[in-house]
Amino acid sequence: MTVRVRMAPSPTGTLHVGTARAALFNWLYARHNQGTFILRIDDTDEERSTAEFESEILDSIRWLGLQWDEGVGLDGPHGTYRQSDRYGRYQEVAEALVGGGAAYYDDRGPEELDELRARAQKEGRHPAHYIRRPDPPFYSGAIRLSIPQDAPVVFDDLVRDRVSFEPADIDDFVILRSDGRPTYHLASTVDDVDYEITHVARGEDLLPSTPKHILLTRSMGHVEPVYAHLPLLFGRDGRKLSKRHGATSLSDYREAGFLPEAVFNYLATLGWGLDAETTIFSREQAVAVFDLANVSKNPAAFDPEKLTWMNGEYVRAMSPARFNTLARPYVESTLGRPLDGDEWARFEKIAPLVQDRTRLLPEAGEQVRFLFSDLDGYHHDSWEKVMTKEGVPQVLDTAIARLEALADWEAESIETALRGLPAEMGLGTAKVFQPLRVAVTGSSVSPPLFESMAALGRDRTLGRIRYARQELG
């Protein structure tokens, strides 16, 4: 049997990292089993669904690298894969269920239903005990599924193992609203049947709805898919992942300069692992061994710090050419203008050293800023801590003399010219190189000094050291 899995986002917001992770696990399962990964849009909530959210979600999924084989935007055997296009089908199913006696029309109003729920809570019982087929049958209003009371609903969840629900605790839930539109339960279940979905891996929040979906599937005369309920994602404080924890949308991370392969890797480690030892792994490695049955039961806390560390691992591992291409827009946005050809050459010269020091792409811009704009002032603390020390004027004077005498302007010759200074002047290395660093880059933290000077160019470097010397009087 071919594995067919799906992700079914609702376009009522941007793609949440939790939804992205569920999509990721589905994708991994499909790839591992040479199955089909389907993308469907669950847009039955017409009030909140928008085309903008839908395209944002599709972009984010593509960015993460989860190519779908069937579904929205692709020619498939099931139409548009957008639920709003299939209302006729859902109505047909709902009415057939009524015809067969498995469902019924309910025209009780919200007030009456609220009263029943309140009574249930007061008496410590489940609302299902009260929301049942009313006495004389009605033939208008919403359609509810009638829950058979004969046996418990039991299923073997791939991650939870055996789960069981008593029918008395399952309410006769609405499948078709009184305006003829389907509820999530109906649309989702009908689609899973029609699209021949074999495995449903989704968030644990849907575990309590699963017996409803199973009963619905069975009353349609089909066998339910295998379920796998994934643990939920939380913030570092153990609370539900929300805006308070910072970014919750995949696109937020994309914009912050995270790499898709790092986000992919990190998300995969939340609730699953390649093996006992490996933290950094590729898509291919994950695909090779992934199994829903190995997913953890515990909820996971999303830790931006660990993601950032992991991103740095990926930044350092990429080719210099790719780093340069990816970093360029961030450098330009730091400067607020595009780089010209000469500036680009200077950047390329020092880029490998910047790459080693970058965890998030935007950091690259800050590190090379001194190369492309005049020092708009020294970092105050750096100046105070470094430049006001004794001996600094002599260090700068000596360095200027040595550098002026250089025949060429390469990092190696600059180093040769300056390397011996500390010993010659009887000073510690930091006493010599830190003042030069501050003079040249404006800060006590920068890429390596000699390479920075080489990339900056002879005239600018000497100009900056002379200027700093003047400032000291």
Add this chain to the structure above:
RNA sequence: GGUCCCGUCGUCUAGCGGCCUAGGACGCUGGCCUCUCAAGCCGGUAACGCCAGUUCAAAUCUGGUCGGGACUGCCA
């Protein structure tokens, strides 16, 4: 309130009766390296929620308890 799910370092996890004086990763931290910062290397910190039971032996099995979470809509 009711139903269901979950419970190993601060966090992500390994562990599926003896290999556990509990392993790896992030974080934090001591040191080395070193022109600063990173990176790298060596070391440290820190966990089986609790109580019973089963067993020669329990983080691993059972029961209870406590704690956390989800759901409880004509939202998804």
